[in-house]
Amino acid sequence: xxxxxxxxxxxxxxxxxxxxxxxxxxxxxxxxxxxxxxxxxxxxxxxxxxxxxxxxxxxxxxxxxxxxxxxxxxxxxxxxxxxxxxxxxxxxxxxxxxxxxxxxxxxxxxxxx
Amino acid sequence: xxxxxxxxxxxxxxxxxxxxxxxxxxxxxxxxxxxxxxxxxxxxxxxxxxxxxxxxxxxxxxxxxxxxxxxxxxxxxxxxxxxxxxxxxxxxxxxxxxxxxxxxxxxxxxxxxxxxxxxxxxxxxxxxxxxxxxxxxxxxxxxxxxxxxxxxxxxxxxxxxxxxxxxxxxxxxxxxxxxxxxxxxxxxxxxxxxxxxxxxxxxxxxxxxxxxxxxxxxxxxxxxxxxxxxxxxxxxxxxxxxxxxxxxxxxxxxxxxxxxxxxxxxxxxxxxxxxxxxxxxxxxxxxxxxxxxxxxxxxxxxxxxxxxxxxxxxxxxxxxxxxxxxxxxxxxxxxxxxxxxxxxxxxxxxxxxxxxxxxxxxxxxxxxxxxxxxxxxxxxxxxxxxxxxxxxxxxxxxxxxxxxxxxxxxxxxxxxxxxxxxxxxxxxxxxxxxxxxxxxxxxxxxxxxxxxxxxxxxxxxxxxxxxxxxxxxxxxxxxxxxxxxxxxxxxxxxxxxxxxxxxxxxxxxxxxxxxxxxxxxxxxxxxxxxxxxx
Ligand SMILES: [Zn+2]
Numbered sequence: 004x005x006x007x008x009x010x011x012x013x014x015x016x017x018x019x020x021x022x023x024x025x026x027x028x029x030x031x032x033x034x035x036x037x038x039x040x041x042x043x044x045x046x047x048x049x050x051x052x053x054x055x056x057x058x059x060x061x062x063x064x065x066x067x068x069x070x071x072x073x074x075x076x077x078x079x080x081x082x083x084x085x086x087x088x089x090x091x092x093x094x095x096x097x098x099x100x101x102x103x104x105x106x107x108x109x110x111x112x113x114x115x116x
Numbered sequence: 117x118x119x120x121x122x123x124x125x126x127x128x129x130x131x132x133x134x135x136x137x138x139x140x141x142x143x144x145x146x147x148x149x150x151x152x153x154x155x156x157x158x159x160x161x162x163x164x165x166x167x168x169x170x171x172x173x174x175x176x177x178x179x180x181x182x183x184x185x186x187x188x189x190x191x192x193x194x195x196x197x198x199x200x201x202x203x204x205x206x207x208x209x210x211x212x213x214x215x216x217x218x219x220x221x222x223x224x225x226x227x228x229x230x231x232x233x234x235x236x237x238x239x240x241x242x243x244x245x246x247x248x249x250x251x252x253x254x255x256x257x258x259x260x261x262x263x264x265x266x267x268x269x270x271x272x273x274x275x276x277x278x279x280x281x282x283x284x285x286x287x288x289x290x291x292x293x294x295x296x297x298x299x300x301x302x303x304x305x306x307x308x309x310x311x312x313x314x315x316x317x318x319x320x321x322x323x324x325x326x327x328x329x330x331x332x333x334x335x336x337x338x339x340x341x342x343x344x345x346x347x348x349x350x351x352x353x354x355x356x357x358x359x360x361x362x363x364x365x366x367x368x369x370x371x372x373x374x375x376x377x378x379x380x381x382x383x384x385x386x387x388x389x390x391x392x393x394x395x396x397x398x399x400x401x402x403x404x405x406x407x408x409x410x411x412x413x414x415x416x417x418x419x420x421x422x423x424x425x426x427x428x429x430x431x432x433x434x435x436x437x438x439x440x441x442x443x444x445x446x447x448x449x450x451x452x453x454x455x456x457x458x459x460x461x462x463x464x465x466x467x468x469x470x471x472x473x474x475x476x477x478x479x480x481x482x483x484x485x486x487x488x489x490x491x492x493x494x495x496x497x498x499x500x501x502x503x504x505x506x507x508x509x510x511x512x513x514x515x516x517x518x519x520x521x522x523x524x525x526x527x528x529x530x531x532x533x534x535x536x537x538x539x540x541x542x543x544x545x546x547x548x549x550x551x552x553x554x555x556x557x558x559x560x561x562x563x564x565x566x567x568x569x570x571x572x573x574x575x576x577x578x579x580x581x582x583x584x585x586x587x588x589x590x591x592x593x594x595x596x597x598x599x600x601x602x603x604x605x606x607x608x609x610x611x612x613x614x615x616x617x618x619x620x621x622x623x624x625x626x627x628x629x630x631x632x633x634x635x636x637x638x639x640x641x642x643x644x645x646x647x648x649x650x
Contacts, residue, residue, distance in 0.1 A: 081395025
């Protein structure tokens, strides 16, 4: 089934991106985005999570406070990145290559109590 | 005026004291009732034991009278009479009779059973923070019969706590949270040993306070405390049940489980493994600023109690000693009241080899902690009051009140709300609660979102492709009127003034734009005491 979908879209990877813990405020209060990301970056490398973060900053993050999401080229401290419900450190972090129908979740830590 | 407010104040004090008295009387009645019951229970038990003994020996005599060798009979009697010689008979059952009754509903569950209950009874847990998380967590742990529950908090009960901090009461506003919680918890279950620590946890005190407990619950509300508690738990080898909540969301983690010493790769990750660097302090939002729904934080506190019961009834001491891995891999449970699904569980990484706290080359040591060289407040940053403007960009609430009510001393013109623009930058929900007459609401979130210049050029290279935000255009259309900006506490208003000037709304200095110092809090304190305090 999913193999057919892959073949149907040779240029774009369909993925879901979600925001939680207040991060959605930076993305026009959207908690869930369905995106089609180019399969390869401009150098022909397979699209990975680092590419996705760049893509989000360029195309989805309208808020000028971009530094609340990325800092020094990486996701800012206090934000967990989860790939298909697992900490991205279990999956290769920024180098993880996006697969069809992946779910990437960005969670900001909460501190209230 | 003054006399009236004194009378009102005295009335309030009397009613508060009366409420406290009523609560104390009720507690006394409950305590007396309980005492009587226990006395009666003791007497009954003694009588029962005697009767039972008598019946038992009688029936034995009957049974033994038929065809049993007399020597054997003597032996039996000797054995049976042996306990009688001791003054205190050995306890027949591992728990008190009242405990079988009280904990019966959880005792009959295979997850707890007798062993689990005994482990709970022998266990001691420390609850750090007796607020929205700590109250429900403490209630369930004390209810479940955890032997010792310590409570640490340096705050006193405030009225704005009561919608979610379920152990406190209206009559106990002003009492320390620890004392208030102990009143409630001791009437819930008088068998639990409650330990009061009415102070803030500090790096100097954390080791000595936490070492006496088997497990710690982090029910605090700020990053500095979270790092301190996690570091201390790693150093002392205690599992940590950590939760947090804000607005409609909550997060839960069981950390340092199993609680192996630093360098033990099979130990559970600590807070630093998951978050090696603290969040930027300007992104940390408290419940006071962001709001919190009672049942949301309550849910998280109840889940903390649940995870604690799971760890304790399974036997925490055994885990630490034999180093077996935790039966469940580390996870983060996320709760979102308006999300679908409401719960989501995320697999977390294990220990980080390079972790400053639990890694092989840990720099967080008992000595470093005790000496105060680990500055947690500095590590996490602190929210200094915003001081972004110069004196002539600001006005006090008293002077602003005069602009609204008195003639202008320079021009002689009559006061009017129309002479200037008053912008209230609180979020819409807060503005709807209460606002100053004539003020216009532009939420700070919208102001922060506004770009300083058009986002990008269009294909033809036109610079004005993105139309200006509505609020900017509206303010530009009245270029002559001065703009006063107000917010809740006087921080966002300063940042707004800066942004407005950066957007050129001051016409190169021709139009005055400034903030009202101290915001609506100062307005309430100095000008209008009836303005709602939420
Ligand atoms: Zn660690």
